[in-house]
Amino acid sequence: MMVSDAVIRRLPTYYRYLTMLHNDGVLHISSFDLGKTMGLTPSQVRQDINCFGGAGRQGFGYSVISLKDHIAKIMGIKNKQNMVIIGSGNIGSAISGYVGFSESGFNVSALFDSDEKKLDKTINGVPVLPISELPDFLMSNDISIAVIACPESVAQKMANTVMEYGIKGIWNFAPIDIRTPESVVCVNVSLLETLQQLSFRLNNLKK
Amino acid sequence: MMVSDAVIRRLPTYYRYLTMLHNDGVLHISSFDLGKTMGLTPSQVRQDINCFGGAGRQGFGYSVISLKDHIAKIMGIKNKQNMVIIGSGNIGSAISGYVGFSESGFNVSALFDSDEKKLDKTINGVPVLPISELPDFLMSNDISIAVIACPESVAQKMANTVMEYGIKGIWNFAPIDIRTPESVVCVNVSLLETLQQLSFRLNNLKK
């Protein structure tokens, strides 16, 4: 049961649509209808669901609630996950206040910054701590994810530090590809690159 | 010369690495070395470059500067592109201050908000205007991209408005899939979904 990258990318989208359906009071749905809503073929929906271990009932479809719960379980968003954010600039601040996270079980425990002017305050209710306290904080708190929102020049260094203290999940917003060993998961979110993709498509629309 | 989605996604990454190489004074590079740096096979590098119209020289490799310039040109990031941001909350504010954009030719002209308390000030030097002025602003300024950074509940409505006033590029940060006609390009950036992908990988690391 190997889940391919393509399916992992769709997994949160399934979860989002199933949550919507659940909130709308829909009890069960066929691969045909779910595919139509999400812009996928029924075949792909069934292949995806089977591959990540979901199950339906012939002649009936999929139970919205149990499929949703199954996805939540395999994504590990039932149990609360604590994060730290390295860098309290624009991006770090924005993420600390992103409302959607808490609903999905994510919690921001602290922001860290090397700029003394930014310390001793809170941003969106999250304390801003000096970077020197990061190791101690990681050792004495149950943190599973580190968000890299610091300048590019120190991003890999910061990633190395958090990995040294046992962090296995890195969510990187700095515009470089953070290098991690196999045993650490890193998702690079390159905002500029998505904008440049948009720009390319826009530029090649007419042709 | 149809550029596939897979290639479009890699295009900004090529640009980023070529810029780095250029800054490091590298004049030319082989598909072998470029692939090694970026984690791609030499074959893929050559296929990609050929497909978007780049060219090298047998026995020699690719000129870093001309490949970089070619990509900049097809991505349309030589000419300045003006953006407006709908929503001056956490995400909208962060984007208005993202340093990397201006270097790539992007410029934020204004933020728009429906909350009167947020008006009549600037965020990162960008004026915050009432949403009622959006149509006039779009008509009297040369804006090519709208950033949707408002609550989910009004995101599609805001997208419809900007499309009505001629915007062809939408960069969406609201956690819904914005629907656009073929003639409008939309890139949905789902922050929560990338975090959930990370969470899935983290949760399935040991198994």
Place this chain on the structure above:
DNA sequence: TAGATTGTTAATCGATTAACAATC
């Protein structure tokens, strides 16, 4: 039972990799 829809196998399609002739 009959109808609907899954689970799964087979076919197709597209993207990546390999191979090699062309040529700088």
Place this chain on the structure above:
DNA sequence: TAGATTGTTAATCGATTAACAATC
């Protein structure tokens, strides 16, 4: 010229789609 490396065609691999038997 000889060596290196592209451009491009062919082979492989993986993901998507189609088909259909299983079964609720």
